[in-house]
Amino acid sequence: MSTATLVLTAVGSVLLLLFLVMKARLHAFIALMLVSMGAGIFSGMPLEKITQTMQNGMAGTLGFLAIVVALGAMFGKILHETGALDQIAVKLLGSFGEKRANYALGVAGLVCALPLFFDVAVVLLIGVVFAVARRTNGNVVKLALPLFAGVAAAAAFLVPGPTPMVLASQMGADFGWMILIGLSAAIPGMLLAGPIYGNFISKYVTLDLPKDLSTPSIGKSQMPSFGFSLSLVLFPLILVGLKTIGARFVEQQSTLYHWLEFLGHPFTAILLACLVAIYGLAIRRGMSKEKVMEVCSAAIQPAGIILLVTGAGGGI
Numbered sequence: 272m273s274t275a276t277l278v279l280t281a282v283g284s285v286l287l288l289l290f291l292v293m294k295a296r297l298h299a300f301i302a303l304m305l306v307s308m309g310a311g312i313f314s315g316m317p318l319e320k321i322t323q324t325m326q327n328g329m330a331g332t333l334g335f336l337a338i339v340v341a342l343g344a345m346f347g348k349i350l351h352e353t354g355a356l357d358q359i360a361v362k363l364l365g366s367f368g369e370k371r372a373n374y375a376l377g378v379a380g381l382v383c384a385l386p387l388f389f390d391v392a393v394v395l396l397i398g399v400v401f402a403v404a405r406r407t408n409g410n411v412v413k414l415a416l417p418l419f420a421g422v423a424a425a426a427a428f429l430v431p432g433p434t435p436m437v438l439a440s441q442m443g444a445d446f447g448w449m450i451l452i453g454l455s456a457a458i459p460g461m462l463l464a465g466p467i468y469g470n471f472i473s474k475y476v477t478l479d480l481p482k483d484l485s486t487p488s489i490g491k492s493q494m495p496s497f498g499f500s501l502s503l504v505l506f507p508l509i510l511v512g513l514k515t516i517g518a519r520f521v522e523q524q525s526t527l528y529h530w531l532e533f534l535g536h537p538f539t540a541i542l543l544a545c546l547v548a549i550y551g552l553a554i555r556r557g558m559s560k561e562k563v564m565e566v567c568s569a570a571i572q573p574a575g576i577i578l579l580v581t582g583a584g585g586g587i
Contacts, residue, residue: 277314284310284587300576303583310587325586332585333578335537340574342541343394346507348570349548349563351398353556354494355503360402362497369407373417376400377465380421381429381457383508392422392508399504404480411480413473420465424457495552503548510540 284306291302304325311321350356367375376399383396400414407414429435435453495503514535521528533539553563 280310280313283313288587300579300583303580303587307583307587328586329582330585333582336581337578339537339541340394340578341571342538342545344570344574345567346541346545346548347394347398348566349545349553350500350503351402352566353548353552353558355500355548355552356398356402357406358494358497358500359399359504360406362501363399363403364406369409372403372407372409373414373466373469376403376414377417377421377461380418380465381425381461382421383505389422389426392426393419396422396504401480410473411478412476413469415478416469416472417461417465420461420463420468423464424461428453428457428460495556499552503544503552506547507537507540507544510543511535511537 287309288302288306291297291305292299295302297305307325307328308321311324312318316324347356363375363379364372379399380392380396383392396418397415400411400418403409404411404414427435429450435449512535513531521531534543549563553566554560558566
């Protein structure tokens with residue numbers, strides 16, 4: 272099959288997907304599955320390989336993402352219900368003011384996402400956006416875009432981010448120049464794509480808070496301090512950062528190297544963060560074990576559709 276035919280198949284698949292979702296109002300998961308099969312057929316793929324390829328694509332996508340999203344959702348929900356995210360939101364608003372809260376979130380995304388991959392950082396930090404939006408009655412679009420822009424800029428340009436670190440290592444680049452050039456690209460990029468564009472597009476696009484997002488279930492007097500709240504949010508980020516440090520400064524294949532790799536993997540880091548949030552915060556602040564179970568169960572329910580659609584995207 273010619274290259275032109277394959278390109279036309281790819282373009283047609285995207286257009287068909289948009290039509291099925293936006294015009295035919297077909298659920299995104301079903302639309303993705305149909306388009307995946309159609310793309311396989313029209314690209315000349317053997318029929319017996321189409322479904323297996325879709326299965327492999329979905330498994331490869333969800334193998335990492337399902338665990339990160341599920342653990343991250345529970346971690347974020349616990350922090351919300353105990354008021355930890357509210358305390359961070361109050362501090363941000365007090366330091367930057369409500370009018371500049373979007374700039375605060377951009378900076379937070381840029382700094383906190385340094386040791387993380389994009390999806391992990393978004394899962395861990397999106398709760399702060401919701402907390403700020405709830406306190407300011409602001410448009411989620413205006414507040415979320417700066418966070419996403421900050422996370423994306425850190426992931427793309429800044430050492431010790433995982434991707435720039437790999438790129439610098441493979442190309443033998445000087446890390447000092449990487450940091451300087453990365454900052455020159457990341458900061459303007461975050462400002463333009465985040466607060467500035469967010470201010471503009473939020474005039475035309477509105478996104479309300481999730482309907483299941485209520486006020487914290489713990490009373491104000493029982494809420495943790497800002498310092499403790501911030502340390503909980505940073506805890507998994509620091510653990511993942513250990514992996515970056517280990518890859519750069521510790522002798523490879525040593526026992527310490529393997530421990531840093533293990534503790535710094537997102538699975539381990541977010542799992543430990545969940546346990547600290549549950550037993551070091553929620554239960555110690557008076558939340559019953561039954562309530563903790565209820566909160567964790569409620570947290571992962573909305574994640575189901577996200578994972579299905581993402582997995583189907585991996586298939587296509």
